[in-house]
Amino acid sequence: MQIGKEDKNNCRKERLVPMEKPHKKPATIQDVADFAGVSTATVSRVISGSDKVSKKLIKRVQNAIHELDYHPDQTARRLRHRDNKLIGVVISDIQNPYFSTLVVGIENVLHEKGYRLLLGNSSEDPEREREHLNTFLSERVSGVIFTSTGDESGQYKKLQAVGIPLVAVDRKPINLDVDLVNLANEEASFTAITHFIEEGHHRIGLIAGPENLSTGRERYEGYKRALISTGHEIHLELILESNFRQNGGYESMGKLLDLANPPSAVLISNNLMTLGALEMIHKRGLMIPDQISLIGFDDMAWAPSLRPPLTVIAQPVTEMGTTAARLLLERITNPGIPTRRVTFDGKLIVRSSCVKIES
Amino acid sequence: MQIGKEDKNNCRKERLVPMEKPHKKPATIQDVADFAGVSTATVSRVISGSDKVSKKLIKRVQNAIHELDYHPDQTARRLRHRDNKLIGVVISDIQNPYFSTLVVGIENVLHEKGYRLLLGNSSEDPEREREHLNTFLSERVSGVIFTSTGDESGQYKKLQAVGIPLVAVDRKPINLDVDLVNLANEEASFTAITHFIEEGHHRIGLIAGPENLSTGRERYEGYKRALISTGHEIHLELILESNFRQNGGYESMGKLLDLANPPSAVLISNNLMTLGALEMIHKRGLMIPDQISLIGFDDMAWAPSLRPPLTVIAQPVTEMGTTAARLLLERITNPGIPTRRVTFDGKLIVRSSCVKIES
DNA sequence: CTGAAAGCGCTAACAC
DNA sequence: GTGTTAGCGCTTTCAG
Numbered sequence: 001m002q003i004g005k006e007d008k009n010n011c012r013k014e015r016l017v018p019m020e021k022p023h024k025k026p027a028t029i030q031d032v033a034d035f036a037g038v039s040t041a042t043v044s045r046v047i048s049g050s051d052k053v054s055k056k057l058i059k060r061v062q063n064a065i066h067e068l069d070y071h072p073d074q075t076a077r078r079l080r081h082r083d084n085k086l087i088g089v090v091i092s093d094i095q096n097p098y099f100s101t102l103v104v105g106i107e108n109v110l111h112e113k114g115y116r117l118l119l120g121n122s123s124e125d126p127e128r129e130r131e132h133l134n135t136f137l138s139e140r141v142s143g144v145i146f147t148s149t150g151d152e153s154g155q156y157k158k159l160q161a162v163g164i165p166l167v168a169v170d171r172k173p174i175n176l177d178v179d180l181v182n183l184a185n186e187e188a189s190f191t192a193i194t195h196f197i198e199e200g201h202h203r204i205g206l207i208a209g210p211e212n213l214s215t216g217r218e219r220y221e222g223y224k225r226a227l228i229s230t231g232h233e234i235h236l237e238l239i240l241e242s243n244f245r246q247n248g249g250y251e252s253m254g255k256l257l258d259l260a261n262p263p264s265a266v267l268i269s270n271n272l273m274t275l276g277a278l279e280m281i282h283k284r285g286l287m288i289p290d291q292i293s294l295i296g297f298d299d300m301a302w303a304p305s306l307r308p309p310l311t312v313i314a315q316p317v318t319e320m321g322t323t324a325a326r327l328l329l330e331r332i333t334n335p336g337i338p339t340r341r342v343t344f345d346g347k348l349i350v351r352s353s354c355v356k357i358e359s
Numbered sequence: 360m361q362i363g364k365e366d367k368n369n370c371r372k373e374r375l376v377p378m379e380k381p382h383k384k385p386a387t388i389q390d391v392a393d394f395a396g397v398s399t400a401t402v403s404r405v406i407s408g409s410d411k412v413s414k415k416l417i418k419r420v421q422n423a424i425h426e427l428d429y430h431p432d433q434t435a436r437r438l439r440h441r442d443n444k445l446i447g448v449v450i451s452d453i454q455n456p457y458f459s460t461l462v463v464g465i466e467n468v469l470h471e472k473g474y475r476l477l478l479g480n481s482s483e484d485p486e487r488e489r490e491h492l493n494t495f496l497s498e499r500v501s502g503v504i505f506t507s508t509g510d511e512s513g514q515y516k517k518l519q520a521v522g523i524p525l526v527a528v529d530r531k532p533i534n535l536d537v538d539l540v541n542l543a544n545e546e547a548s549f550t551a552i553t554h555f556i557e558e559g560h561h562r563i564g565l566i567a568g569p570e571n572l573s574t575g576r577e578r579y580e581g582y583k584r585a586l587i588s589t590g591h592e593i594h595l596e597l598i599l600e601s602n603f604r605q606n607g608g609y610e611s612m613g614k615l616l617d618l619a620n621p622p623s624a625v626l627i628s629n630n631l632m633t634l635g636a637l638e639m640i641h642k643r644g645l646m647i648p649d650q651i652s653l654i655g656f657d658d659m660a661w662a663p664s665l666r667p668p669l670t671v672i673a674q675p676v677t678e679m680g681t682t683a684a685r686l687l688l689e690r691i692t693n694p695g696i697p698t699r700r701v702t703f704d705g706k707l708i709v710r711s712s713c714v715k716i717e718s
Numbered sequence: 719c720t721g722a723a724a725g726c727g728c729t730a731a732c733a734c
Numbered sequence: 735g736t737g738t739t740a741g742c743g744c745t746t747t748c749a750g
Contacts (some may be wrong), residue, residue: 026499026521028743039721044745052719069517071496075443076743078434079726094466100459107453107480111487116494119478121466128470135475137430140385158428162385246660278664301605302659305637307666387727398737403729411735435727438742 027068036064047072078140087328088136090120090129090146092171098271098298098317099147102169105321106145113329115142124244126151133159143328148173150212165331169324172214179331180341181324185215188313188346189222189267192295195311195348196265197230200357201293205238205263207252207273216241219269219297238263242273249276257284257292264293264357271298278306289355299349308352316344386427395423406431437499444474446687447495449488449505451530453480457630457657457676458506461528464680465504472688474501485510492518502687507532509571524690528683531573538690539700540683544574547672547705548581548626551654554670554707555624556589559716560652564597564622566611566632575600578628578656597622601632608635616643616651623652623716630657637665648714658708667711675703 033040038057045053046061053061064070078084087110091099103119110117118141120132126149133155136144143165148156153176156166166178196204206223209216224234240255242248249268253276256262268274274296278288286292288308296303299314323342331337392399397416404412405420412420423429437443446469450458462478469476477500479491485508492514495503502524507515512535515525525537555563565582568575583593599614601607608627612635615621627633633655637647645651647667655662658673682701690696 024521026496029745030743040744041721041723041746042719045720048745054719057720071493073438073499073743074494074497075434075437075499076726077745079432079438079728079743080745081726084434094459095456095463097454097456097459100453100456100462103459103478104454104480104482107478111479111490116498117478119462119466119476120470121463123463131470134430135433137385138433139475140432140434162383272660275661275664282664282666282668300661301631302634302661302665305634305641305665306661307641309641388729389727399728400730400737400739401735404736407729413735416736432727435742436729438727438744439729440742 026073027070029070029072031068032061032064032070035068036060082140083142083332084140085115086118086139086141087115087325088118088120088132088139088141088144090122090132090136090144090148092122092124092129092147092149094119094121096272097300098315099170101317102147102321102324105318105323106325107321108318109322109325109329115329122149124149130155136164137162143167143332145169145324145328147171150174150210163335165328165335167324167328167331169320170215174214177339179327179339181320181327182214182341182343183315183320184343184345185218186222186225188297189219189269190226191222191346191348192267192313193223193226194230195295195350196267196293196354197226197232199265199293199354201263201265202232203235203238203261203263203265204232205256205266206240207249207256207266207268207277208239208241209244209269209273211241213244216244216269219267223267242269244270244273246272246276246279249273249278250280251276253277253280257281257286262292265354266292266294268294268296271296271300274298274310275302289353293354295348295354297346303349304351306353311351311353312349313346314349315346320344385432386429388429388431390427391420391423391429394427395419441499442501442691443499445477445498445500446474446684447477447479447491447498447500447503449479449481449491449495449503449507451481451483451488451506451508453478455631456659457674458529460676461506461680461683464677464682465684466680467677468681468684468688474688481508483508489514495523496521502526502691504528504683504687506530509533509569522694524687524694526683526687526690528679529574533573536698538686538698540679540686541573541700541702542674542679543702543704544577545581545584547656548578548628549585550581550705550707551626551672552582552585553589554654554709555626555652555713556585556591558624558652558713560622560624561591562594562597562620562622562624563591564615564625565599566608566615566625566627566636567598567600568603568628568632570600572603575603575628578626582626601628603629603632605631605635605638608632608637609639610635612636612639616640616645621651624713625651625653627653627655630655630659633657633669634661648712652713652716654707654713656705662708663710665712670710670712671708672705673708674705679703 029040029043033043043061046058094100122129129149129152145167147170156176168178168180208220240252242252268277296312299312303310303312388399388402392402402420405417453459481488488508488511504526506529515535527537527539567579599611601611627636655671658671662669662671
């Protein structure tokens with residue numbers, strides 16, 4: 001590589017020909033009205049389609065619109081009537097494919113229904129989350145969909161106070177009465193552990209998520225319940241609380257493997273930590289599933305491409321996104337309805353990262 | 360799993376207690392002015408911070424703002440002065456972690472500079488791309504960052520015509536004079552193939568991207584140039600044009616392996632196709648790198664966790680995103696500057712998916 | 719059916 | 735320093 005001149009940033013800048021500068025202002029409704037020889041009111045009526053305008057004028061106006069390449073100014077429109085067709089979305093980590101898939105689902109229905117998506121990424125930082133929420137307040141968004149960092153419920157209450165509908169996804173906010181779309185985490189975790197036990201495992205580890213997130217807590221609960229209900233003891237040294245990030249999975253798996261008596265199977269509470277854990281296992285030169293069995297949360301695109309293909313708990317992520325968007329839109333049109341909660345069941349997808357053990 | 364009552368969608372809905380309905384309208388600048396006993400102009404001045412207002416009034420106004428929990432209406436603000444602090448971003452596939460990482464970079468600087476991000480996902484569909492661009496036109500965004508689907512240059516010209524600055528990322532739009540941030544694709548590809556050749560490979564395959572995307576074309580060019588410059592022939596049966604998606608990589612790799620004389624090494628032109636190719640290789644029970652060597656484009660989070668860890672061409676994705684955002688902001692404040700192109704060099708990260716061959 | 723006119727909430731001249 | 739006022743582009747009564 002290293003071709004051509006370059007600066008310290010390992011990149012080249014080239015200057016090309018100067019750009020043309022027409023700087024023509026966009027046409028306004030007044031321009032269209034003048035062009036068509038009608039009033040702005042008539043143009044407005046034609047645009048909204050609803051009212052009764054004579055065929056002749058409709059034609060003339062439409063022609064003018066086309067001729068002038070007129071695009072109604074949403075900003076002005078928004079100032080007039082309150083439903084501004086803008087939805088704020090705060091995501092705790094867009095870089096995580098789980099969350100970007102959620103956004104895909106949300107965007108699909110929003111776009112279809114003529115809403116626009118204002119995106120904020122909090123990077124799991126409550127401060128940034130708060131800033132985004134203030135922005136949404138200022139933008140007078142029609143609604144907000146969010147995966148909360150765990151705190152900031154006060155800020156969400158402020159939105160509710162001015163009548164902005166909220167829908168929480170994935171993580172159940174504490175102390176907040178909102179519509180919610182999430183996974184039956186406890187049951188999902190229960191299923192995974194039960195699978196391990198059926199395969200003959202008894203010493204089962206858990207790389208858990210943060211305790212301040214419902215997803216972290218509930219998956220932990222399911223793990224405990226499954227173990228207890230099958231007469232197993234809970235060994236605290238096999239349970240590591242981590243951060244839902246790759247490095248967390250890496251380090252936690254390291255600690256698990258360092259144990260005098262390491263687990264024969266491990267459930268990992270999210271996709272990124274699973275990646276980290278895998279990295280550590282490979283580094284130690286351990287074979288999956290012969291030396292250690294694994295189940296990960298989230299069926300990501302890479303799961304079937306791993307060697308061995310990973311057994312996972314799959315979430316219907318896109319559908320969770322579309323559901324959240326739909327719930328929000330419903331509440332916007334009908335604010336009075338009671339709070340709803342839609343909980344999807346996880347699905348165990350058995351591939352090859354678990355092995356049967358003779359006990 | 361399968362716990363609790365559920366509907367056909369494999370999910371449960373629960374009705375909870377009804378929500379409170381305060382429906383209090385947000386405070387306006389007039390409310391604040393009244394509360395503080397000043398004019399709206401004074402409030403406006405305090406907010407913008409710039410003008411000279413007496414300490415005493417500043418105090419009173421700030422108190423009123425706090426008391427009323429006032430958030431300036433951005434929509435109204437925007438109507439007044441043109442820089443509306445809104446940036447449109449059209450992404451060709453947010454589900455692809457490469458692109459969502461790009462968004463992370465973009466969002467980081469946008470948020471820092473007080474801009475908001477209007478996100479549109481085109482899913483590689485030119486029609487949807489066009490719809491998003493129309494939206495941006497209507498929203499009078501201050502600028503647009505995009506990864507084009509390959510067509511729709513006419514639509515982009517319309518934006519330019521009304522003076523909306525554009526920055527293209529990753530893919531170089533044909534027939535359009537815009538700022539561009541991309542990778543030195545040809546050189547990157549060249550490097551990868553050269554690496555194969557140095558390791559003793561002679562029969563090298565390519566799973567290429569779509570021909571209508573610059574990334575697809577340029578990576579193909581680099582492949583050819585590397586082969587030719589080292590005295591190798593181009594074997595067309597070793598070159599498969601595909602779709603940058605997982606299934607494309609899967610099928611193409613299948614065809615390559617079906618060849619009477621399959622390649623000993625394959626370069627795969629993007630991250631998702633690499634995943635698909637891996638899946639096919641595992642399905643055939645082939646070992647990497649002993650039976651086939653691989654280099655993939657894009658160093659995704661999962662690359663080091665694969666077995667074996669994947670050798671890749673890494674792009675500085677986040678930095679490409681921040682650069683794009685910065686270029687755009689620069690052009691917004693200074694529209695007259697000449698068109699720029701920032702090209703980053705890819706970096707070969709050698710892990711374990713290539714093996715030396717004795718020739 | 720169509721037009722005139724009053725704002726939506728805010729900023730920026732322009733006065734005082 | 736501070737207040738008054740005229741719009742930004744659009745929708746929506748209210749007349750005609």
